[in-house]
Amino acid sequence: MSLILVVEDEPRLLTSIVRTLQESGYATLQAETLSEATRNLSEEVDLVLLDLMLPDGSGIDWMTRLRDKDDATPVLVLTARDAVEDRVVGLDAGADDYLVKPFAWDELLARIRVILRRGTRLDSTQLAFGPITVDLINRRAQRSGVPLNLQNRQLEILIYLMKHGDQVVTREMLARDVWNEPTTTWTNVIQVHINHLRKELEANGQSPILHTVRGQGYVLGDVPC
The missing domain is CATH 3.40.50.2300 (Response regulator)
Known part of the structure; x- marks a missing residue:
């Protein structure tokens, strides 16, 4: 409770x-x-x-x-x-x-x-959202116990999305808060990392959990109505 x-x-x-x-x-x-x-x-x-x-x-x-x-x-x-x-x-x-x-x-x-x-801290070293967990110390992520093969930037994106679970995260937010850039010059790079992250999250027949909201950005979890 x-x-x-x-x-x-x-x-x-x-x-x-x-x-x-x-x-x-x-x-x-x-x-x-x-x-x-x-x-x-x-x-x-x-x-x-x-x-x-x-x-x-x-x-x-x-x-x-x-x-x-x-x-x-x-x-x-x-x-x-x-x-x-x-x-x-x-x-x-x-x-x-x-x-x-x-x-x-x-x-x-x-x-x-x-x-x-949303992303809930299991303790000071772990983050969880639904079936996804991240070991913040060792910087390792899993979905349903299966390790995700992520580059550092992709892991940072995942952590950011987990902390904003079920909310739309815009490319501008990712550029500002993950890339620390005030502009959207990273749009194409962001899309490449999102594609790889989605591929890892849906490997081995896992159901889609990272969605693109057309004209807005990305959401981890439920697609907003």
Whole structure:
């Protein structure tokens, strides 16, 4: 059972979120301040639902400190701040997703399911997404226990896709975050590496898991509707 920490200072909304999560089969912890959130955060927490405006500080600052400590606990921001600039700040600070209040319960639960399916650290040295695992220390990848023959750059792409599982990753994102280039001059090179990665992932009759979304980019996992 996944454990979700809910950080929200509005009592009625906090109660509603916790009740909805528990009725959906999740275990919960709750906090009305960032201090409580810090005390309740543990290695067992699978996801944090985080309001940004708390009585004792900014959720953005709290999340930034979390990431600065190399804490990769997934965070879903729940906030009334709906400007594009606010979303960008939240995602850049380390949020895994951003949902604007008021929200539909079905959408909240769907986003939670997506995040929990994404690349999850089994410990500090391993990453997993569905049947794919990566040994981050020895830099080795497997699908369903079968080793993948990947070059370093292909492994970096795979890790990046795993961390963004079920989300479309654009060529621009790969150029910027994997190649550290601000332009798309690497488009043809990226496609070559994607093709090899896909071939390895689908070797020995394995089902397709790396998809091209026409005009957008690539997605590991389910193709978006």
